[in-house]
Ligand code: SF4
Ligand code: FES
């Protein structure tokens with residue numbers, strides 16, 4: 001620690017820190033454009049000039065290291081004159097078109113011009129103009145406004161790992177752009193909108209829609225991946241206007257993925273949103289009151305119950321539901337007498353479900369992702385599944401971590417890989433088994449069971465290489481993504497990877513679907529577990545079994561049979577065959593319009609309140625940012641009324657927090673095993689040698705809201721060429 | 722576009738001069754090699770260089786647009802670079818300029834209809850001692866007079 005002084009304030013600074021960092025820490029304002037705490041130091045804007053004692057000329061605070069006894073003046077006449085001069089230079093070529101610029105009111109240039117600039121300029125010549133670039137459907141450009149701070153360029157190069165923007169030309173002719181016309185490919189590109197200190201890079205969907213000062217800001221949690229990024233939902237007159245990141249160093253840092261940023265358009269622009277309850281009468285869906293719709297639903301279900309028994313009813317929900325909704329759904333179902341409830345709709349192998357931990361997830365902090373020095377990614381298309389996790393792993397890679405990826409498809413990774421293996425679906429298990437065997441041989445400490453399992457495996461050089469990677473280093477981890485978890489033999493894959501993790505003394509994690517796989521597990525939206533992990537003596541049916549049977553009545557919550565289930569043909573057939581289909585959904589898809597008997601309009605994320613549990617097991621509650629559209633209602637309210645109409649006990653909840661409180665109470669009382677056990681497969685043999693279809697859920701197809709965001713969909717088509 | 726065997730060999734020679742993880746150091750010579758071969762730098766050539774050096778395409782575009790000696794569009798067979806900086810100006814480069822423009826029928830930044838000559842204006846080429854001067858391709862021509870310019874141009878095929 002060294003002592004320095006800024007504006008007469010005595011401060012302690014770490015060796016090697018820059019003046020601006022110490023000042024920021026102490027809350028002393030130094031104006032800046034190019035400096036950003038998450039980016040490298042470029043020192044090209046000179047806005048941060050300050051005076052330092054015994055130095056004849058002003059120095060850039062962002063690029064001047066502190067030295068013992070240094071005295072810095074940010075407000076001295078020298079500093080102020082320098083800042084003013086820089087401001088004047090920057091404005092020479094700036095159009096000053098604030099009245100028609102979206103950045104107005106939230107613009108760093110505007111703020112600093114007011115705070116540090118002159119009221120007039122000596123410059124009377126013509127200003128340069130720069131052509132705008134088309135960089136895709138998400139980001140709009142107005143390049144004449146650019147002040148060449150290069151934050152956007154550095155973001156691409158350093159953080160995203162996909163350098164698409166650059167500074168071409170020289171001097172007066174320098175321009176920020178892509179040189180050739182192209183859409184940005186990065187799945188986190190939207191962050192340059194926040195980074196750009198001026199109005200050069202703006203949100204295209206938000207363009208000319210509103211002013212910063214008209215917006216209300218609501219804290220919330222992003223609803224499209226298991227990280228649970230913190231966001232602000234900006235609204236105006238009960239309409240969602242845009243979504244921006246809320247800083248949370250331990251989850252999303254200052255960033256947000258494009259999916260979380262632009263998904264709200266799936267709420268505001270959807271064409272098939274429904275806001276009226278409907279029931280089928282004479283073969284047609286007719287709008288009715290909530291009262292009618294709910295009684296109709298209950299009557300229908302009761303009828304099925306009395307004719308075929310409660311086991312003929314099944315409930316499906318997606319991991320986008322809140323923990324409260326999942327809890328109430330299973331409470332209703334179990335109240336009627338059926339354990340047929342599932343939310344794991346993209347998984348296909350449940351043979352190890354009895355051994356599951358309390359909830360799937362990772363046994364380390366998200367922030368630790370950047371600290372590992374050895375990593376094995378299995379079937380994990382990280383940048384497309386959890387884009388911000390990709391940024392963390394990239395940091396690890398740049399710090400020298402050796403990372404190996406094994407998958408069934410060729411994924412693009414924006415960081416260097418030590419090993420990249422693409423194997424056929426039926427080669428994955430032998431590969432993992434081989435790695436495990438190398439580790440077993442090295443350690444020797446294994447049970448007879450494990451030994452027997454791996455007995456027939458022959459080790460080859462590939463196994464040795466990958467095992468060697470996990471035997472070196474200090475902090476190791478092995479993580480699984482969708483292609484591993486959705487694999488037809490995911491149970492064996494989990495079993496082997498857990499074994500590898502144990503033998504290699506590595507951390508272990510599964511990056512799960514949707515925002516709330518963990519919450520839905522804890523809430524008990526599972527056929528074999530009740531709330532807080534309590535075991536079900538005679539487990540109900542998994543979604544696969546429900547569809548295969550098929551159910552006489554289906555309760556669908558936030559599930560579109562066409563898109564949300566791994567086996568969509570089976571899902572379509574099941575809704576067609578069921579006598580009663582009750583759909584709680586914000587949108588009416590073709591299949592639901594054709595086959596649903598009761599449609600109950602529920603609210604998508606911004607209109608809903610609840611709790612998501614992220615992949616680390618972090619509970620994050622959020623409130624609604626806007627009121628429900630039309631007559632739609634949050635699903636937890638609908639389920640509460642359903643419970644009451646069924647005359648079930650314990651549905652007197654007044655609010656979502658009360659639901660959560662009840663779940664927490666269960667949790668406190670439960671003594672169920674939180675860890676889970678290791679599942680030992682009978683054999684490592686493959687089911688078949690038949691051709692297997694390996695498909696990924698596209699990044700912008702993961703849930704009903706994202707699928708309806710036009711700009712996100714368009715961004716896929718413009719970058720696919 | 723694929724690099725020609727010759728271009729690849731020449732670029733690889735440059736690459737041996739730099740550490741293996743600093744391949745982009747060879748970018749400027751690589752671009753010259755491509756320009757010598759093709760006459761200018763089409764985008765495909767820049768992409769090929771980027772891929773060969775393992776750097777982002779935009780990094781090559783940045784360098785190629787920064788330096789004025791790289792041409793991003795086709796130019797004439799011979800490149801005439803006339804210095805119009807102070808010393809040359811004092812020594813009468815405007816006369817040379819007029820003569821060149823008249824004889825070739827083009828302005829600065831243009832190529833003759835037959836594709837033989839490209840004319841450009843440059844800053845001091847450090848031959849002030851013998852101003853006025855011009856550079857044609859890789860050769861300096863100094864102490865210019867209109868007659869001398871004619872002779873030089875006539876001699877070029
Ligand atoms: S576009 Fe914005 S972020 Fe990028 S260099 Fe220009 S001012 Fe900076
Ligand atoms: S912030 Fe220091 S030079 Fe730009």
Ligand code: FES
Pocket residue numbers: 804805806807808809810844845846847848849852854
């Ligand atoms: S001024 Fe022309 S060569 Fe120097």
